[in-house]
Amino acid sequence: MKPIATGYVFSIMNAIMAMSKNRCIGKDGKLPWPSIKKDFQWFKEFTLNKSIVIGRKTYETLPILKHRTIWVLSNSIKEGAGALFDTSTMYHYVPLDKLHIIPQDAIVAGGKSTYNLCMPNIKEFYVTIIDKEYEGDTYMFEFEHLFNKYEVIKEFDNCKVIRYYDRPETVKCYVCGWNGNKSECKIVKHEIPDVPSWVSYFCPNCLFRW
DSSP states (O other), rough: OOOOOOBBBBBOOOEEEETTOOEEEEEEETOOOOOOHHHHHHHHHTTTTTTTEEEEEHHHHOOOOOOOOEEEEEEEEEEEOOOOOTOOEEEEEOOOTGGGGGGGOOEEEOOOHHEEEEGGGGGEEEEESSOOOOOSEEEEOOOOOGGGGGEEEEEETEEEEEEEOOOOOOEBBTTTTEEEOOOOEEEEEETTTEEEEEEEEEEETTTOOO
């Protein structure tokens, strides 16, 4: 039996990340490089008073982030389980097949599997590049080719923050799991006398309509 369709997720999220020159992003659940104060300040500036999307492993190693709403993607933890509570922080626990309930302005903040899961929905990616190679156990996959443009928006302590943007709008079908460009969907325009016209989109794989 097919799951009940809940709609499509558009390319609506931003993401933030730091990685080394050789694409390393983690070692033993931590950052592989010494603390970079200005990068932490940038992360705080970018995410303050916003929603953040993270995976279970990142959640288990993350310190309290005040004045944010944390959306934890996991099928194995339940509401309130092991959270580091702060009166200014709210936690939500989201099964991996319920991405559509996450707010449209959410910011994806790791780890690697969460970036991979959310990549079809990321419209802008803000990446701090540390200009040095580090060894670790987690390396970021290539994603740069998915964006048409990029620009350096900050520089500090041998680091550059690059904004990747201008990405074709993507959609995901929650019936069959198809991911692709919205332009690939079949479009039907409905016109009825005395009623404003509207457009329906159909998944090119299973023809689910929304």
